Amino acid sequence: MSSTDLLDACVLVGDSITQTTQNDTLYQHLSEYFERRLDVVNRGHGGFNTEWTIPVLKRALTPKVKADQGHGQKIRVMTLWLGTNDAALPPAATHVPVDQYKANLHEIISLVKSPDSPYYSPETKIILLTPPPVIAEVWRKGVADWAILSGLMSPEEMVAERDHDPKVMAGYAKACLEVGQEAGLDAINVHAGIIEAAGGDSPAKLLPYFSDGIHMTGKGYDVVFTLFKELIERKYPKLTPANMVMGIIDFSLLGKGDIEALIAENQEKYHAQWTA
Template identity: 40%
Template sequence: MAANVQDVIMLLGDSITQGGWEPHGFAQQLAYVYNRKLDVVNRGMSGYNTEWIIPVLEQCFATRDDRAPLPTVRLLTIWLGANDAAQPPTRQHVPLAQYRANLRALVRTVASPDSPRYSPATRVLLLTPPPVSEPMWARRQAEKVPPRALDRRFDVTRAYADAVREVAGELGVHVVDVWSAIWTRAGEKEEGLAEYLRDGLHLTESGYNVVFEILMEAISTHFPEMHPDKLQPVFPYFDEIDDEDPRSSLQKRDAFAT
């Protein structure tokens, strides 16, 4: 942890991750609870699929040789599929088998010892894409100028969510199952989705609240050492500053060194 930097949580994904900086978005809520402990960097790119995000990750995640002065990524969330699951001829479409291969490539970029970006200090979580509401997304597509056809299907996105769980099981990575959490809370009914989806594809505040809740549950369960309550602030709380010698009590600390 060099001067100028703190360790970070990196959020890799599509527009649903990018929108995480909205008020009550999951990035905003993470930044709030990890304030003074870890920085949150949002690498969500609207419209991106797994195919396009692979070179992005390679350019956002330092190689081992470059890493020394740079922030350590303590948690990497990988959340794609909403665009991969778009129907051809939509150019965002990535076939299911290739989607699985891309997820493996993304995880291995940081988790495989033979990768130049291998980072044993980085915890990885795979998130499933949220369910799609076909009627809502069809309306949104029809409103565009010129109008567009429905290019996302409930059953297809469900199959992509299934693939995330399969790949995660195969690689031994933990899953944050956004698809199931939202579908369950919607009462497994199409009309229940309006509370969680703003346009049939992207999330409302309630949707992001679900994501934040199950993400924090996953951290508590699988990586309890990085729950915000277990970390110390990098600089001390003000009532811990030594009145006699403030400067020596203001030494930068490792958030994890508690």
């Protein structure tokens, strides 16, 4: 199937915070937001850090030589929401030192934005999202309870393997913002946005935004989606639903002529909008 037969895409790259697809997640919000205009593709991988994401993306992205031949979907928007697992405290297997975390983000960005990359996609808008705050005591209790329930290891061992610290997480959020500035890309400060919405960073204030101290509730995702939408409307108005042609024609127009011709005409308008 050629790219002219497909909707273009919004690709979400991240960890379990991106991967989860139940109601009121970022994936659900964006699927509704870009409905019939961009396919929202979830490339969130639970437990992954930036180091492990790089080889996965090299297999998931369409090489430019194939894209130029009409294979695969053009990516109009890509979100990079990584850092929570990188920020896990040593000896966690997912821990990545903050300087290496920044270097890895730059490498992921260069896969898409460097003209020398086999995956070069100049039309893709990359948006970074910082890791959120963490409620350490809530997270640790949940991890310890899971250790007891699963019997995989002692609570102390499992907490040590998955531990987080609020100040460390804030440092990774800052590093993510620095990468955005260095690369000339937009970055959404999820960390600060959640704290601002909560009215402070105390556990009691943050609790309604998190299900387990790290993963967010619908209330947390609502904050993230609002920040995303505000950025799109401010910086990329052509990517707002109101300004995009539907990739699949509205049913109300199908009774006004030959269906095949109407669908083909709509497809032409859809793909022409990107060069207008």
